[in-house]
Amino acid sequence: MTGVKMPDFSNSDFQGWSSAHQQRFEDVLRRLLPQPELAPQRLHAAMRYSVLDGGKRVRPLLAFAAGELVGAAQVRVDIVAAAVELIHAYSLVHDDMPCMDDDVLRRGKPTCHVEYDEATALLVGDSLQSLAFQLLSEHSLCDSPAGQLHMLRLLAMASGSRGMAGGQAFDLDSVGKQLGLPELEFMHIHKTGALIRAAVLLGAHCGDALNDAQLEALDHFGKCVGLAFQVVDDVLDAEADTATLGKTAGKDADNDKPTYVTLLGAAQAKKMAAELHGEALHTLAQFGERARRLRELADFIVIRKY
Ligand code: GRG
16 A cells, blocks of 8 residues: 555544644645635635635544554545545535525634635536546546546545435425424434545545455444534524624524424434444444544534534
């Protein structure tokens, strides 16, 4: 295998591991995004504004943790983590626009269309999405061309109408409606879960090949933490404040959106997150110590306060 192995943060606790990766990854993103002096400067500045200096970077961290599990080269995992984060940033920029959630605050600063303008925000999302696939196609990510094509397809499926964008379509359609638990779960497995799942799998595809059962276990882990992430997001939207979240709190209620909190109540929603967390950890049992960081990320996803 080519490239440098993952940096050795093995003696760090989760806080140390995650902040070391977050800092390192910020430089990776700065390098991979179009430089601000390159034309068209305003679009490139808006792309950098929307991606850099913000966010928890949960999806890249999941890719790094999965990459550690399979002994992947850092250069490879950095590219898949960047591709996933660019898709995530595009979704946030478009989601905040007046035609969707119409929000003014994201990651503690004005949303892209407020800071720039709507047309620019639209182009930022489009360009971030294209850049994600450009990165996956111009870097070597695994040992076979067929494997690399599989990875491209994985991200395309997770982002498109059968994944995140499709989940968003259900979300927009659900406003003012009473959904049952299965419909809510379906919506969130697509809208939020698909990309989180892809982050885990893409990280895992960068290293030593896993067998089908192992890949299925990691996919199930991604599905559980992806859904847990959304359940917690619903609880935080109802219980946390705008300053802590860095985005407008209480939006779901304001927009009359069905959530786990409106459907189950906060206490049951928290219980559901705890159950998904337990299932996610159970799925990792077969990987032993190699899955330490994935376990810690599952913990973080359910105990997070923002
Ligand atoms: C516009 C195609 C399209 C899709 C939008 C993901 C999404 C679909 C919209 C984001 C809006 C939202 C609040 C979704 C709920 C869960 C979620 C994905 C929250 C944001 O993710 P975090 O908390 O954000 O990881 P940071 O800022 O930390 O990266």
